[in-house]
Amino acid sequence: MKRPLASPHKPAPIRKERNIQFAKFPPGQVPEASDYLVKLEHLEVEPRSERRAVGVAYDLHEHSLQELEGSLEDQGYHLDNTLMSKMMRALIYYIEETQLHNLDARDRPLKRSQSEA
Numbered sequence: 001m002k003r004p005l006a007s008p009h010k011p012a013p014i015r016k017e018r019n020i021q022f023a024k025f026p027p028g029q030v031p032e033a034s035d036y037l038v039k040l041e042h043l044e045v046e047p048r049s050e051r052r053a054v055g056v057a058y059d060l061h062e063h064s065l066q067e068l069e070g071s072l073e074d075q076g077y078h079l080d081n082t083l084m085s086k087m088m089r090a091l092i093y094y095i096e097e098t099q100l101h102n103l104d105a106r107d108r109p110l111k112r113s114q115s116e117a
Contacts, residue, residue, distance in 0.1 A: 014060035014099065018092065019053040020069060021080035030054055033077050037068070052080070060100065066093045 022029045034047040034054050042062040046055035
């Protein structure tokens with residue numbers, strides 16, 4: 001995912017709090033995944049074993065849910081693949097990607113006459 005270029009001033013943080021839901025099998029993924037994620041910089045991690053999830057909090061300038069889940073899958077973890085989880089995941093990926101794109105976009109006047117004034 002493309003990140004906006006660094007600007008001379010520090011951009012306001014865009015804090016995201018998400019749950020990464022894991023499949024029932026294999027069991028015991030939550031503590032292991034938490035240990036893996038806690039090693040990443042600029043990421044807050046909270047294991048939620050009773051819900052088969054790991055809570056994460058991050059600044060969108062630093063991480064995205066798609067990046068974090070992709071990293072977990074690359075490490076061999078199995079995410080929840082119910083229809084609802086897939087739909088929510090796709091929606092969050094889209095929202096975060098759109099926010100990053102909009103951060104990189106230049107401001108455009110709504111009408112042509114505004115730019116000529």
